[in-house]
Amino acid sequence: MDRLTHTYKVVNGHQVKADVYGDFAGGPRPVIVWIHGGALIMGHRDNLKEWQRDLYLSAAYNVVSIDYRLAPETKLPAIIEDIEDAFHWVRAAGPKLFSADPERIAAVGHSAGGYLTLMAGARVRPRLQALVSFYGYGDIIGDWYSRPDPFYCQQPLVTREEAQASVGTTVISGTHDDERRDRFYLYCRQQGRWAREVMGRDPAADAEAFVPFCPVRNVTADYPPTILLHGGRDTDVPYQQSVMMAEALAEAGIPHELMTISGGEHGFDASEDAAARDVFGRVTAFLRRYV
Secondary structure (H helix, E strand, O other): OEEEEEEEEEEOOEEEEEEEEEOOOOOOEEEEEEEOOOOOOOEOHHHOOHHHHHHHHHOOOEEEEEOOEOOOOOOHHHHHHHHHHHHHHHHHHHHHHHOEEEEEEEEEEEOHHHHHHHHHHHHOOOOOOEEEEEOOOOOOOOHHHHOOOHHHHOOOOOOHHHHHHOOOOOOOEOEOOHHHHHHHHHHHHHHOOHHHHHHOOOOOOOHHHHHHHOHHHOOOOOOOOEEEEEEOOOOOOOOHHHHHHHHHHHHHOOOEEEEEEOOOOOOOOOOOOHHHHHHHHHHHHHHHHHO
């Protein structure tokens, strides 16, 4: 297996990077663009678990794991631009740099990465061949993200001062300091401020501004085939988010699957075990069908 690190875009001198894994010596290979989670506030391209990466590689995909600029220092419209630019870069530069087949590209993401995967389905053109959303979400202005969350309110309250001290004003993309930035996320969930802090606008006063950033409201007849995987006991992203997305896909006539992990919590795929490998068997079968 080869590994390369590339800068796929530069914004005001800030480099946004991608790690590429696979076989670069042979003919064109299909590509999985992997998008990390972290509430758009934290996370890094190297959060891709080795055993999951190796399953994709063994299925003959090259894997591109991307960073993107993070909130609240960067607001949501610019984050989505990074996602679009990453796919454009894979298509334009990938064939020469890492034997990418520009006609066979899928997106895979977890949590906020699942959300960005679903957004890629609505925004990236030419259309992607398939989407894989692990416990992602289609509606970012629902009560679950715009009101105080009962689960997170059980934890000691984070003050606004502590929350602001855990983030900054300098643009960043990819961070390993998740424990510190997690205080900002916890504050957002306790106060129902995630949408406001990530977008920079109030969803209660300006809901229409959020519509272009809600995948469930942007499913059209040319949306890519999609598999949604979600745990029934997810306390971070409600299971209903994937149900709603599946309903929108069904209404538009889009090939899709909703795989419910009974009793599964957020991050149910964190450890490699028989159940997790069964999940990924379903995922790779879905990818083989469409990519």
